[in-house]
Amino acid sequence: MFRLRRYRYYVFFAAIIVFLLYRASTNSEEWKSVSASIPLRKAPPKSPPPRGSEKPPAAGNDGTRFTHQDDDLSQKFLKGAPKEADVKIPNLKPTVAEEGVDKHGRLPTVTKGSNEGSKVVVYDKEGAAKTTTAPLIDIPDKNVGQGAKGAGKGENPDPKKVKPNAATTAIHWTKVPEHFPIPKGEIIPLPTGKPEAIPPVQHVFEKESASAREERRVRLAKVKAEMVRGWGGYITYAKGHDELSPISKKFRDPFCGWAATLVDALDTLWIMGMKDEFEEAVLEVEKIDFTTSSYRSEIPVFETTIRYLGGLVAAYDVSGGKAGGYNILLEKAVELAEILMGVFDTPNRMPVLYYNWKPAFASRPKRAQGSVSVAELGSLAMEFTRLAQLTKQDKYYDAVARITDAFYEWQERGTTIPGIFPEHVDASGCNRTAEAEIAAKEAEYNKVDEAVSGSSKRDDLGGEAVSGPGESPGGGFSDNAVSRRSVNKVSRFTNLASGDKDKCVPQGLAPGGWSTAEQYSMGGSQDSTYEYFPKQWLLLGGLEPKYKTLHTRVAAAVKKWLLYRPMVPDDRDILFSAKINTNGNPEVDASTEWEVTHLTCFIGGMFGMGGKIFNIPEDVEIGKRLADGCVWAYESTPSGIMPEGATVVPCAEANNCHWNETLYWQYLDPLYATRNQQIDEYQTKLKELKAEKAQKKEHTSDGVQKRAPPPVKMTTPNKDTLTQVARLEDALDINAGSRAAAAAAEGKADQAPLSEANDEAEFPELQRPISHEEYVKKKIDMDRLPPGFVSASSKHYILRPEAIESVWYMYRITGDTTWQDKGWKMFNAIVTHTQTTVGNSAINDVLSPTPDKSDEMESFWLAETLKYFYLLYSDPNVLSLDEWVFNTEAHPFKRPV
DSSP: OHHHHHTHHHHHHHHHHHHHHHHHHHOHHHHHHHHTTSOOOOOOOSSOOOTTOSOOOOOOTTSSSSOOOSSOGGGOOSTTSOSSEEEOOOOOSOSSSSTTOOTTSOOOOOOGGGOOSEEEOOOOHHHHTTOOSOOOOOOOOOSOSSSBTTOSSSSOOOGGGSOTTHHHHSOOOOOOOOSSOOOGGGOOOOOOSSOOOOOOOSOOOOOOOHHHHHHHHHHHHHHHHHHHHHHHHHHHHTTTSSEEETTTTEEEOSSSSSOHHHHHTHHHHHHTTOHHHHHHHHHHHHHBOTTOOSSOSEEEHHHHIIIIIHHHHHHHHHTTGGGGTOHHHHHHHHHHHHHHGGGGOSTTOOOOSEEEOSHHHHTSOOOOOSSEEHHHHHSOHHHHHHHHHHHTOHHHHHHHHHHHHHHHHHHHHOOSSTTSOOSEEEOSOBOHHHHHHHHHHHHHHHHHHHTSSSTTOOOTTOOOOOOOTTOOTTOOOOSSOOOHHHHGGGGGGOOTTTTOOOOOOBOOOEEOSSSSOEEEOSSTTTHHHHHHHHHHHHHTTTOOTHHHHHHHHHHHHIIIIIEEOBOOTTOOOOOEEOEEEESSOHHHHOEEEOEEEGGGGGHHHHHHHHHHHTTOHHHHHHHHHHHHHHHHHHHTSTTSOOOSEEEEOBOSOTTSOOOOHHHHHHHHOTTHHHHHHHHHHHHHHHHHHHHHHHHHHHHHHHTOOOOOOOOOOOOOOOHHHHHHHHHHHHHHTTTHHHHHHHHHHTTOGGGOOOHHHHHHHHOTTSOOOOOHHHHHHHHHHHHTOOTTEEEEEEOOBOOOOHHHHHHHHHHHHHOOTHHHHHHHHHHHHHHHHHEETTEEOOBSOTTSSSOOBOSOBOTHIIIIIHHHHHHHHSOTTTTOTTTEEEOTTSOEEEOOO
């Protein structure tokens, strides 16, 4: 009896379990509805399991991730592929040269016959090509709204802590019908045919000496060590999130929380031979859910395209493509691309660059913005083009080819500075000025219309339509009015997104923004569009001549309007690219900013590559000087790192430029002439006051009242001027002598200043101005300006790659090993000031010898900066420029052969 009592609770719970099992067996659908609300999370293995052992992706009705209703290759993945395909992962250990390369110095390749060793899901291109219906993606909801399963500080969150119904409350993107579809027959196809014979880009390197090889390998190992530390820190503290905060050991999600650093670094891991880390990252890629985000309601299209789409496509390319077996990379690229394709659904097919992906908003008609940056609009081409090549789907190429056509048409039509485009672009396709005119004229027409009976304006006998005021019988516009018939011609461009009834007068790309001023440069918000013109020409095998035309016109405009040689102390022959501001007539009203910006440093590589592929030797030489300009900017600062933004003094003549300190000081102090004049006036008045005082003294000593001279009239500055001057003097501490003299006048004779200060104390009504020399010396000291720098408005460094990018291009193009030495100085300076225990951090002030860190590690540190440093010291055949072309995020795409 005692034992029965002891176990009665167990018996009671057993009865409940039996009852629940009975209910489940009699009503499985009801049980399924209950269990579906409980998120199921799978903890990642401590070490990557054999490829293919993980569960297959969520399936559609036919067992695949996508439905198959189109000849669109993107809708046919995995069907017909063997469930367990054996693919041998290539050995990435060093053979003859260094890790990640074969005995010829090339990246490892995978052949169709090497599918042995681990299990993967193979991409079936042949089977995919047989589908014939329209694309319709139906991606099932996933359990995680954080962008990736298991997102957190290197581990899965506790399932017990997951909020109830997390799977059902997350909002997911879904495919919606297009409002402005392109008819199938009008889709712009990829250029076809055998690629053009393109001149080689890369130098033919000779065999290196044993000592040179040893030095290169030592440098290579140190670069890789930084990658290992940074990757380890990210995986430990920020896995599944966008970026690592390397000081606080936390994470940030500035994009959509889709593991930006992980995706961005995929190809770097492969290139550096980090096989295990690459395998682990690929497993994490499969968990990313691009259909939802808990961090942003809008997708930043430019950043998402270059980092995520470019990263996935490049990782697929470098790991061997279809033969490599990492087909999940291409599958996820297509999943993301299908979401992004919604941004092109506008009347003129120009993209919306901040895309609200939620179905309630994505389903609405929309048009591109009236003010977008050139870079965001024109830097989508390479990623979608390469995806089109891999999937054989022209729709991806069509999306970006229309943007290229719009830029080409604008260049043909003419911009304010012929050949290049203003920073802000109106991509809406609507002429706002014409719309306003139409609205005014339509209002005038309606007034007349109200006075006329009958909307058709026909006479009682059924005669011809009567023209409205100012309207010709043919329905055209006149100078004074506009017909309703003509207005209706543009009604299809109505801004449906806002629900208004504004009429859109179609136009191509035009200057955007709310100001009449236009800015032209190769810097931020403009850079990568120009970079993509020659690179896209390479990616298409030279089969689309528009890209060559676009680039050659850009290069000509840059050489005429933007390039300049700075005046520097050692007369170094270097170049930079300036910024021009104009109101539409640059020959008359252009003002130039002689800027030195880190983002502009890519231009050396662009000119060097363009000069090689288009056979323009002059441009290769220009590329060298541009790249060396950024090297000079690194070498000139106390930290050895270039600031984000600064200005310098331009040379009047590029071929005759010598250091002139007087001119340099004048740029540092634009008011130098005024200051010199004020000092002269001060000295004159001081002499007059001294003479007057001496005369008074003489009169007193003689005991005779002499006639005093007329008093010196001092101009009294207004209150605001005095306040402003006082603040400046306090900041520069110029008048310390005057204050000391005043103290001496109060009886502190033992602290009497020099004679000049005594003069000021003697005549307090006469305030001594700041001299040009004093102002310049204090400015240099306070701003810590290196020789040659006029200002440094942005002193921080955020681990940017553009300078080392051009250094690498120059090394690969010229074969000159001095570029490796220049790069090594840059690397050591960067690592010295940015290194943390778990990665590298941006710094706040490169003009300080010991700058503070800002606790941010952008994804491009692993994706670009370290990759370019690594490739600078790798075997030159690794990712040869004659076989690969890099997007603006340093993701390499395979060139056609």
